Structure formats: C-alpha cells, structure tokens
Amino acid sequence: MIVFDLICADEEHRFEGWFGSSKDYEDQQNRGLLDCPLCGCTNITKAAMAPNLGRKGNQQPAVAKPAADQSEGNAAKPVSNKPVVPAEYREIIGKLAKAQEKLLASSEWVGDKFASRARDIHYGDADEKPIHGTASQDEVAELVEEGIAALALPLPVLPPESKN
Template sequence: MIIYELICPKRHRFEGWFSSAEDFDGQKDGGLLSCPSCGRHDIEKLLTAKIRTSGPDLLPAVRDEQGAAQDNTQESGDLQELIEYVLMNTENVGREFASEARRIHHHETPYRNIRGTASRRETEELLEEGIPVMALPIPPQSDWH
C-alpha cells in the first residue's frame, strides 16, 4: 500500500491510498482521480516521505552481523532513492528558499515543490508561520555508497 499526498489546481490537498505506484498512475491516466473538495480531475502528487504499510511491525531486538550489514545496505539504497527523488521532483531555488516558500504559501506564485538552503532561524520562522518545511542534508554524489 502506498499513501500519497495529492493536490488539485485549486490547491486543495488530500490523501490517496493506492496498491502501488502503477495503480496511482493508471487511475490518474484513466481520469479516475478527482478532488473531493471541487471535483477537478487534474491531480498531482506532492513530495512526501515514503510510507510502508506492510512488513514486520516490530524489529528484532538482536541482529546478527550479516543482518545488520544487509540493513545498512538497504538503508543506504533507500536514502539514495529519496535523494534522487527529491532532486528530480523539486526546483532548486537556492538561497531564496525562505522567501520562495512564503510566496508559494501565500499563493503569490504557482505551487511547486522546491528545495534550497535556509538558515536555522529562517527555518524556525517558516515553521512558526505554518509553512511546512523539512531539512534534508544532501551529501555530494561522490559520498553516496
């Protein structure tokens, strides 16, 4: 099961649950998705963290070394996948991140997923203003393992 945060052109945000990414694509391409607030069918995915809704509920308390090594490899792969997704699905606004996030939040510019840099103070101010932001340090690609 995959959960996506979705948005329509009128900026209505809502959640959609799909059996797979292909299921979402098929429903979107088939015009089967609609905004529950306004009924628009031109729906887009918002950038969100991957949520897994299947698998073991509890992690074993003790792991063997091989299991731990496999987990580290998987985690590195997951992190690399997340970073690549962010880079491919966001616009880099650089040091203008805080001001651009405010403009998007106040509907002064079209909605889009952005990334950039902000100071700790700017980040705290954005959060206090109710503007959702997330710190995601992206290491140089040469450091990806």
C-alpha cells in the first residue's frame, strides 16, 4: 500500500488517499474515480509530501530539545491523530449504522445516477421507491431547489459492486 496526500483544485481541501501502487493512483485519476470527500470535486492532484524515510539501523533516534523560549505552560504537548472515542459514542454510532443498514436494505442503489433518478421519481416518470447513490453538492442543492427530497447519509456506503 502507498499513501498519497491529495488536494482538490476547487476548494483546496487536503486529504489522504491509499492505493495499491502509484500505477493504481494514476489509473484511478485518469478514469475520474477520485473525488474530494469534503466537496465532491473530481479535480484531484497529489499534494507536496515529505518523504517517509526510516533511519539507518545504526543511528540513534534524534531527541527533540525544547526551544529556549518555551515556558512550562507554553511547551509543546503530545497530540494524536487517533482520538479516543468514548464507549457511549461508539454505541451511538453502532446504532446509527444498524438503522442506516436497515433503511438501505429496502432502498435501491442507483450509483451516480441519483439526481436523475430522484427527478424521475419526483416528476412521476418512474415508480416511487426509496433510492440511494452518489451526488455532488451542486446536484443535491439543485434537487432541493426543485423541492425534491435529498438527504446525505450519516455514514459512508460502499457500492454493491465494491463489497467482497
């Protein structure tokens, strides 16, 4: 696996992307499969990254020395990118996941055709039934302006063809 820092050109949102290889990234990029998880922009590029190189086996790890101007109260504190999630939050997320799963079981996956299928159903050109899929923020805004119900799902959904 390889991790790239990616950035969307529209809003300059920065996020990580995990790929099997550099070739996998290029393939997905060329096919337009990459999109920003924050704004849906599909104009994605690699961001500048620092290389992640390990030290030689015979080298000692560098010990960081506090800067002279850092007082005890202003000293750098350890941080983590993996927050501790309280048990009650995990329970709530679990219940939310089960509720979403139950709702989606009676809904049809329409993929990236969500906006057009929602319009068809709203205007009576297709049978009324619950659907779910993907849509850009602009598409959802247009649906709402037309009076068509569209709601973002609280948790990510894998397309059926992506499941093992």
